[in-house]
Amino acid sequence: GENVEQHPSTLSVQEGDSAVIKCTYSDSASNYFPWYKQELGKRPQLIIDIRSNVGEKKDQRIAVTLNKTAKHFSLHITETQPEDSAVYFCAFGGSMFSGGYNKLIFGAGTRLAVHP
Amino acid sequence: GAVVSQHPSRVICKSGTSVKIECRSLDFQATTMFWYRQFPKQSLMLMATSNEGSKATYEQGVEKDKFLINHASLTLSTLTVTSAHPEDSSFYICSAQGKVRGRGADTQYFGPGTRLTVL
Numbered sequence: 001g002e003n004v005e006q007h008p009s010t011l012s013v014q015e016g017d018s019a020v021i022k023c024t025y026s027d028s029a030s031n032y033f034p035w036y037k038q039e040l041g042k043r044p045q046l047i048i049d050i051r052s053n054v055g056e057k058k059d060q061r062i063a064v065t066l067n068k069t070a071k072h073f074s075l076h077i078t079e080t081q082p083e084d085s086a087v088y089f090c091a092f093g094g095s096m097f098s099g100g101y102n103k104l105i106f107g108a109g110t111r112l113a114v115h116p
Numbered sequence: 117g118a119v120v121s122q123h124p125s126r127v128i129c130k131s132g133t134s135v136k137i138e139c140r141s142l143d144f145q146a147t148t149m150f151w152y153r154q155f156p157k158q159s160l161m162l163m164a165t166s167n168e169g170s171k172a173t174y175e176q177g178v179e180k181d182k183f184l185i186n187h188a189s190l191t192l193s194t195l196t197v198t199s200a201h202p203e204d205s206s207f208y209i210c211s212a213q214g215k216v217r218g219r220g221a222d223t224q225y226f227g228p229g230t231r232l233t234v235l
Binding site for chain 1: 120148150157162165213220222223224225226227228229
């Protein structure tokens with residue numbers, strides 16, 4: 001079935017360092033790869049997404065890269081700040097799964113801790 | 117733009133009762149809504165997908181008679197947990213998918229979640 005592996009499960013960095021989270025997905029037909037940030041007890045918030053027609057996308061301190069051949073995509077956060085501390089989920093979608101709807105498959109999450 | 121509300125945010129009920137959770141897209145039309153369940157420190161597990169005016173599609177292992185979903189309009193979907201039991205206690209989150217200016221139509225926007233506790 002469809003699945004996505006996300007690594008690492010926990011990540012601890014010092015303020016100002018970079019953080020990288022990697023995901024590997026199973027469905028080569030997928031064409032949409034969003035990343036969500038979830039703070040404790042709150043809703044997941046979309047922080048960046050990428051589609052299969054581009055290899056990299058950047059938004060200020062956040063960037064996402066996509067390697068469709070290897071079925072890998074990664075989230076890069078530079079100059080990390082304590083407020084970046086949260087759980088980050090990768091997801092993939094865009095291929096027509098059962099029922100024909102555009103559902104997302106989520107990774108297990110990465111708990112990022114940024115220490116001052 | 118792309119605001120999704122969910123009500124109630126928290127509910128405590130007795131075993132055997134039914135609980136209804138509402139999910140609304142406030143400033144856009146949601147062609148599809150999704151219902152997820154999230155256990156502590158775990159990922160989002162998709163329960164079902166619903167489209168306005170049609171029957172929901174449930175994921176494998178999710179009992180459709182236990183978790184009733186109604187998608188009455190392009191801005192409202194409801195999840196009813198019937199005859200709730202303690203093992204149904206969880207964080208339930210909805211998401212809405214629709215065309216929002218500047219974004220793809222397949223982007224999902226999440227509600228704030230409902231914490232259900234069944235005693």
